[in-house]
Amino acid sequence: MNKYVSKDTLENIYNRNENVYGIVSNPNILNENNRCFGKVILLINLKSQKKIVINDIIEFRGDKIKWRSTKCDDNGCVLCLVDPYWCRLYIYNPKIQCKVRVLKSHVTNNGRIYYGENEFINMTKDEFIKRQLLLKFAKWPYIVFAAVENFNRRYWETKDYYKSLNETSKHYIIKHQDLKSYRADYSKAVQEFNNKWNKLLLDSYRNEKSNNEIEFLFNKYKEKSKNKKGKVINLRTIP
Secondary structure, three states: OOOOOOHHHHHHHHHHOOOEEEEEEOOOOOOOOOOEEEEEEEEEOOOOOOOOOOOOEEEEOHHHEEEEOOOOOOOOOEEEEEOHHHEEEOOOOOOEEEEEEEEEEEEEOOEEEEEEEEEEEEEOHHHHHHHHHHHHOOOOOHHHHHHHHHHHHHHHHHOOHHHHHHHHHHHHOOOHHHHHHHHHHHHHHHHHHHHHHHHHHHHHHHHHHHHHHHHHHHHHHHHHHHHOOOOOOOHHHOO
């Protein structure tokens, strides 16, 4: 705490403020949602309990900072005071390169020729799964796809399985048994693509770690070569 404020300043913060979070953040750095983010280290005279607790990573709008310290740490982070209303848990939603099938075409003397081709696109988990579902169930009538998603949404909202089933069956004109069957196929596919995404994400992290390690090794051996003039480095020996 003494990196950001003195003991007297901290006491004044508690005496003069209510219903604010104390957040360690660098307000000059924004996340992918164009918001500030940081770690909660103080809960100051909260009016009501929220799910956010000490050490949670949250995000918030920079223009809603009520006060910030003048002292900062090595990362440029300061202590910020923000009303809980403007704060929410920050859930990192990474984008990684995913191989997807796309449709391409070119014009010939005989007209336009269409063909499928693999392409790498940066995608979030939700984008990846949604795209895979659309491709897998491309032959489904749209009303079936919409019905399954409506059932899942209503079930999440109401927590009532049969109410959600009856409502969806009625308005999307699909028999109960048919809707259950479609939903089972859909849920199985979601799990399949979720597992596939997790593997892609893990591979991405491993690849990034490997790249960092090889960069470290090259820099390390380059530094050694400077100290041993004329020594040849055998790159094949580098793991």
